[in-house]
Amino acid sequence: MLEKGKITDLQLLLLLTVTVLGTAALLLMSLSPEAAGRDAWLVPALSVPVIILVALVTVNLGLRFPNKTIVEYAPVIFGRHFGKAVALVYPLGFIYIGSIILSQFSFFLTTAFMPDTPFLVFSMVLVLLSAWAVRGGIEVIARVGQFAFWIFMASFILIFALLSNQMDFSKLLPVLERGIVPILKPMPVPIAFRSEIFVVLMLLPFLNQPWTDLPSGQSSW
């Protein structure tokens, strides 16, 4: 099924935010405190510059090949045979990441909300919903992302606001008690998590505005 849908840049932004935050909010903060201890909050914060670097690489790659997805232009970059292999890795990677997110979601719901419901029920419901959305095309997915973003943000802000009177920021001191090394160690985890934005390589051709028509000075920063 060839995709004909078009999405706006705002929809793409919200979709990416939901994609990354959805998994990161569940797992990210539980992974870094082991090594970094009190400075765990610095780990995601300091990984932001690296993520921006990843984002710049992906965007520039997209700018070089407008109206094509990574699967189509990988053979151009890597040569015919190796490129085909790289192009094959991406769909497999999406299947793999999808299965991880699926099990995360199901484990989260079974442990947090409905411990007596079988694991398979949540997985099947989510798979059916996803299949339905995929059949609807990219526009449906983008609109769901747009819709889900505000629910996500509202709950996020609500949780933050209701907990704000219990927050004691002096507990974060002293910063960098044991030096920078314990913070750098768990760094690959948030970087890998937020590098999920590479899905943009599959979505850029479906933007409705010809965003490659930027002035030449802006297109290659």
Place this chain on the structure above:
Amino acid sequence: MIFLLILAFAFIAWLEVPGMIQKKQKGELIAFWVIWAMAFTLSFLMAMGVKVPNPTKFIQELFMPLVPK
């Protein structure tokens, strides 16, 4: 269980394949059958109770040198 599985996969094929044959999308058809066969094999083995190897182990070993311990 296996009957339900075959029914579900037949339903998926019935949904997708006729449209692709009509539009003569050969590449899409091949991609569909490959992924369909992969999914069917894995679910069939799971339904039969066979232990399927987890690709996470392989990926973990691939990326372990990059993670400082």
